[in-house]
């Protein structure tokens with residue numbers, strides 16, 4: 001070890017942050033290098049996709065559904081006051097496709113899947129299982145990291161579409177109870193205000209969120225230290241850091257989408 | 264079965280370490296280790312907890328990089344190898360971790376197959392299963408094939424750890440404290456297993472331990488690690504010269520226990 005760990009350029013925290021940025025960058029570069037290198041762990045990727053889906057499906061359904069109902073219920077009075085109750089489905093369509101669907105899915109996945117990845121890889125790290133793979137001539141980065149990051153990246157857009165649909169169904173319950181709108185005309189209204197760009201923007205954003213959740217979880221787990229305590233820390237940091245990044249990405253994405261839409 | 268090395272006989276060097284230095288921050292753990300392990304022998308490294316035994320064996324396996332010095336395994340300099348060549352070399356090395364490090368999300372069978380199915384692609388499922396059963400027989404745990412690591416006892420976990428490395432038919436076995444934390448009878452069994460493995464698969468081994476019984480029953484040669492260097496090296500009787508106070512404290516400690 002070359003550098004004495006007690007010498008900081010700035011404060012301990014600021015230094016740690018910049019060191020993190022550098023090593024995450026290296027981690028991502030390594031991911032893309034290994035992604036296209038044989039052998040491919042297809043079976044493990046499928047398994048990880050399944051894990052991501054199973055881990056978050058219930059919570060995403062529940063949250064999406066409840067938000068759909070609550071959001072509609074709370075938005076009705078002001079719209080009614082303006083005599084615009086018939087715009088409710090459009091509002092819901094826009095809200096879910098543009099903002100709620102992608103964000104809710106990403107945050108729940110960060111909480112459930114990201115922490116799970118951080119804890120799992122963290123405990124494999126501190127119990128030397130990752131070293132064990134290494135010495136048995138299997139590349140642990142490929143087997144553990146590449147598969148998980150691919151899985152979260154692929155699954156997030158799918159979960160996002162699912163969350164959006166479930167949320168809109170929840171909302172439909174409320175709309176139907178009040179206005180007796182048919183399902184077809186509800187969705188017709190809801191989607192008429194949603195543009196092609198809105199949908200693609202949501203899908204692409206979800207790709208990035210999925211990638212973020214996977215990379216951050218794996219990075220934290222892969223670099224866990226200090227025994228059991230380190231495992232908890234890895235899981236916790238994975239969630240906090242990926243949520244932070246998701247919010248940052250969302251802010252950038254909104255700017256870009258608005259710019260494309262010419263708003 | 265025990266391999267007796269005659270002085271002056273020409274012997275193949277399998278592992279050689281020269282002037283190895285490793286430190287963590289300010290803590291210098293290894294300070295100029297020199298070591299040669301010959302083909303077919305069981306080389307035992309004894310030392311107190313924290314003396315750097317695990318660090319030494321991990322450096323030989325290429326898990327840690329030396330700050331200074333050279334580590335050669337089968338004529339290749341471990342820390343200078345490209346990823347691909349290192350993987351190839353590792354197929355000739357078996358590493359048994361102090362903690363065994365079984366993959367706890369996989370069954371015993373999947374643990375054993377893991378490296379095999381990824382590195383020997385030409386093997387059929389049937390051949391793989393046969394190999395698994397063979398090594399399980401070698402460690403006497405055939406009936407545990409479908410259990411999870413969490414369902415095994417400490418001694419059984421050690422055995423599976425050994426089986427998992429045996430399955431790739433390594434030329435070199437690196438044992439990190441194979442008997443730590445086990446009762447004396449299980450220790451004896453593991454020691455027997457180590458000797459069996461050596462004679463059956465004709466391996467060259469480094470065995471890290473702080474257990475004198477293990478050292479005595481398995482070791483062809485013994486080295487005593489203290490303060491970052493080998494303070495004695497030779498056969499068991501050579502090393503445990505009661506006249507040397509540094510050795511004596513170790514000796515007393517082990518037998519009073």
Ligand SMILES: Nc1ncnc2c1ncn2[C@@H]1O[C@H](COP(=O)(O)OP(=O)(O)OP(=O)(O)O)[C@@H](O)[C@H]1O
Pocket residue numbers: 287292310311312313314315316317318319361440473
């Ligand atoms: N990754 C690491 N980072 C910092 N220090 C380390 C690291 N690995 C080992 N050390 C330090 O090196 C020293 C030797 O550790 P090592 O694990 O080799 O001991 P050991 O001889 O195997 O002991 P034991 O018999 O308890 O297993 C210890 O003081 C330990 O704190």
Ligand SMILES: [Mg+2]
Pocket residue numbers: 316317318361439440
């Ligand atoms: Mg040790």
